Amino acid sequence: MREVTLKDIxxxxxxxxxxxxxxxxxxxxxxxxxxxxxxxxNVNPDRAAKAGFLHDIGHYEWYRDGKWDYQLYRxxxxxxxxxxxxxxxxxxxxxxxxxxxxxxxxxxxxxxxSAIPDGNFELKSLQKVVHLADExxxxxxxxxxxRNIDRQKEVELIEKLDQKIDKT
Ligand SMILES: [Fe+2]
Ligand SMILES: [Fe+2]
Numbered sequence: 001m002r003e004v005t006l007k008d009i010x011x012x013x014x015x016x017x018x019x020x021x022x023x024x025x026x027x028x029x030x031x032x033x034x035x036x037x038x039x040x041x042n043v044n045p046d047r048a049a050k051a052g053f054l055h056d057i058g059h060y061e062w063y064r065d066g067k068w069d070y071q072l073y074r075x076x077x078x079x080x081x082x083x084x085x086x087x088x089x090x091x092x093x094x095x096x097x098x099x100x101x102x103x104x105x106x107x108x109x110x111x112x113x114s115a116i117p118d119g120n121f122e123l124k125s126l127q128k129v130v131h132l133a134d135e136x137x138x139x140x141x142x143x144x145x146x147r148n149i150d151r152q153k154e155v156e157l158i159e160k161l162d163q164k165i166d167k168t
Contacts, residue, residue, distance in 0.1 A: 002046055002165070004096045006031065006053060010158045014090050015057070022059035022079075025147035026137055028157050030055060033133035035161060041125040045168045047100055049161055050091070051107040051130045056145075057090075058083025058108070070142075077114055084109035 009015055019027045034052030038045040058079040062072040088105040092098070103126055110116070110127040111134055123131065137144050149157075 003100075004050075004091065004094045005162045006049060006158050006165070007155075007162055008094055009050065009053065009090070010154070012090060012094065014086070015054075018057045018059070018086060019054065021061065022056035023145040023147060024154055025149045026144045027053050027056060028149075028154060028161075029137040029144075030130075030133045031161060032157075033136045034129050035164065037129045037133055041129050043126045043129055044100075044103075046165050047104055047107075047126060048129050048133075049165055050100075051087075051104040051111075051126065052133045054083065054087040054090075054104065055108050055111045055130055055134055056083060057086050059145075074114075080109050080112055080115045 031049045031053035034048040035045050038048035056079065058081065060077070060079065060082065062069050062077070064072060084105045087108050088101050091101040091104060096104075106124070107127045107130040110121065110123055111130045139147075
């Protein structure tokens with residue numbers, strides 16, 4: 001039995017604040033993609049779905065003169081680092097298995113190269129899954145961060161994915 005469900009994570013105020021900031025629709029899609037890729041890569045589907053759901057929890061808002069500024073983002077963003085730490089704290093607080101919390105946190109850290117020094121990293125399978133899942137949901141102009149779905153639909157999708165995970 002899992003210690004923590006996606007619904008537990010979804011409902012937490014930290015998730016509502018930070019995952020919503022970077023796009024709840026994107027987070028949910030990436031969690032589904034990660035769940036489906038998990039089988040192909042032979043990784044734990046629960047950890048894949050959670051890491052996919054939380055991968056952008058570290059986003060900060062880069063505004064200049066009231067407008068989103070991509071140059072500031074490109075120059076100064078550390079969202080994978082911030083997200084790895086934030087997700088880890090949240091999962092541990094919720095009572096997540098400590099090994100799972102560490103693996104999920106690492107997958108968030110490596111989901112994009114934006115904050116990691118250049119180099120040839122040998123990614124672990126779970127890290128690859130979250131990276132690929134994120135890539136699958138990307139849309140031109142970063143509009144995947146602004147795709148809105150209504151809250152009832154969000155809850156339905158989260159509950160449906162929890163049921164799929166429980167069946168694995
Ligand atoms: Fe990201
Ligand atoms: Fe993303």
